[in-house]
Structure formats: structure tokens, C-alpha cells
Amino acid sequence: xxxxxxxxxxVLAAGLGGIALAPAASANQAAPTGAxxxxxxxxxxxxxxxxGQQDPDEDGIPADLELVSLSGNHRxxxxxxxxxxxxxxxxxxxxxxxxYAKSSPLISPSHVGNPRTDSDxxxxxxxxxxxxxxxxxxxxxxxxxxxxxxxxxFHFGG
Ligand SMILES: [Ca+2]
Ligand SMILES: [Ca+2]
Numbered sequence: 001x002x003x004x005x006x007x008x009x010x011v012l013a014a015g016l017g018g019i020a021l022a023p024a025a026s027a028n029q030a031a032p033t034g035a036x037x038x039x040x041x042x043x044x045x046x047x048x049x050x051x052g053q054q055d056p057d058e059d060g061i062p063a064d065l066e067l068v069s070l071s072g073n074h075r076x077x078x079x080x081x082x083x084x085x086x087x088x089x090x091x092x093x094x095x096x097x098x099x100y101a102k103s104s105p106l107i108s109p110s111h112v113g114n115p116r117t118d119s120d121x122x123x124x125x126x127x128x129x130x131x132x133x134x135x136x137x138x139x140x141x142x143x144x145x146x147x148x149x150x151x152x153x154f155h156f157g158g
Contacts, residue, residue, distance in 0.1 A: 036090070036144070037089065037090035037091050037092050037136075037144070038089075038090075038091050038092075038093075038136045038144040038145070038146035039087055039088065039089050039091070039146060039148060040067070040087070040088045040091050040096070040098070040134055040136070040146050040147060040148070040150065041085070041086065041087040041088070041147075041148040041149075041150065042085075042086060042098075042120070042132070042147070042148065042149060042150025042151055042152065043060055043080070043083070043084045043085050043086070043150075043151055043152070044060065044061045044063045044065070044080045044084040044086065044100060044151075044152040044153075044154075045058050045059065045060050045061060045084045045151065045152070045153055046058055046059050046060075046061055046153075046154070046155070046156075047108040047119065047153030047154060047155055048155070050106075050108055050109070050153075050155050051108075051109075051112065052108040052109040052110070052111075052112030052113065052118055052119045052153060053112060053113050053114065053117055053118060053119075053153075054117040054118075054151060054153070059084070060080065060081075060082065060083035060084020060085065061080065061084045061154075062079065062080050062081060062082055062084065063079070063080040063084065063086070063100055063102070063152075064077070064079055064080075064100075064101070065077065065078045065079070065080060065086055065098055065099065065100055066098070066099045066101070067088045067091070067096055067097075067098055067099075068096065068097045068099055069094055069095070069096055070094070070095040070096065070097065075088075075091070075096065076088050076091070087148075091136050091146065092136065093136050093137060093138055093144070094135065094136055095133070095134075095135045096133070096134055096135060096136070097131050097132065097133055097134075098131070098132040098134060098150060098152075099128060099129050099130070099131055099132075100121075100129050100130045100132075100152055101128065101129035102129050102130055102154060104154065104155070104156055105124040105126075105130075106154060106155045106156070107119070107121040107123075107124050107130050107152075107153065107154045107155075108121060108151075108153030108154060108155075110122050115149060116149040117149075117151065118151050118153075119151045119152060119153035120132045120133075120134070120147075120150045120151050120152065121151075121152050121153065121154070130152060130154060132150050132152055134146070134147050134150060
């Protein structure tokens with residue numbers, strides 16, 4: 001009799017332990033990564049031949065950029081350096097636009113060839129400028145996923 005009660009208690013304890021631990025473990029995983037934020041980065045460049053790829057002889061463009069949430073709220077500003085490289089850091093999970101308020105609507109074709117060196121401008125919006133849509137998501141391990149190879153190719157002509 002004693003032996004049977006002992007086994008029953010152990011089974012009950014193990015079952016309860018399993019139930020109690022599961023939600024605590026997943027909550028602990030998501031909190032620290034979500035608080036840090038992700039990096040969104042890329043390069044604005046002068047696409048001389050307008051082929052949508054960053055070629056070795058094409059220069060970067062220093063540019064003032066704005067990060068805006070899809071709901072239209074200003075999130076951050078960044079300035080591309082003399083090589084056209086820019087970075088936004090500490091960006092939380094969400095959908096965004098990187099906006100470049102250039103005056104010429106002549107932008108490179110979107111997503112042609114190698115995604116690390118292509119142009120991710122998808123539209124020129126009158127009164128706003130050239131738009132790169134992007135997002136920060138969480139993968140199944142709770143790790144932040146963001147694009148650090150965003151390209152913005154354009155031409156002055158037209
Ligand atoms: Ca090119
Ligand atoms: Ca890209």
C-alpha cells in the first residue's frame with residue numbers, strides 16, 4: 001500500500017512539474033531578444049547603368065534616410081556615409097519603410113539578381129520619395145530576423 005502511494009505521488013509530481021515549466025521557459029526566451037531590437041542596414045548608390053545591381057565602378061551616395069512604421073509613425077533617422085552605407089539599430093518587431101526623400105523618380109528595377117547587391121526600392125511616392133519596404137520578425141527560436149542587405153539604386157537623369 002505504501003509503495004503504491006509513493007509511485008502515484010511521483011507520477012503526479014512529474015506531471016505537474018512538466019505543466020508548470022513549459023510556459024515559464026518560452027516566456028524567458030522571448031523577453032531578452034525582443035528588448036534588444038534588430039539592425040536594418042544597407043547601401044544607397046548611384047546605379048549608373050540602371051541594371052539594379054551594385055557594380056564595382058558605381059559610387060555610394062550620402063543620403064538622409066527616415067525609418068517609418070507601416071502605420072506612418074516616424075521611428076528613426078539615419079545618414080548614409082560617403083560610401084552610401086546606412087544602419088538603423090534597436091528596431092523592434094514590425095513592418096517598416098526606409099524612405100529616401102530624393103527628388104528624381106528614376107529608381108533602379110526592384111530585386112534583380114543577387115539580393116545582397118540588388119535594389120530594394122519598390123516605388124517612388126510623390127511628395128515622399130523612394131521607398132524600401134522591410135520588416136523585423138521573430139523566428140521559431142525567438143531570434144530577431146532583419147535585412148542588412150537593403151539596397152537603394154537610383155539615377156539622376158530623366
Ligand atoms: Ca549597376
Ligand atoms: Ca537587397
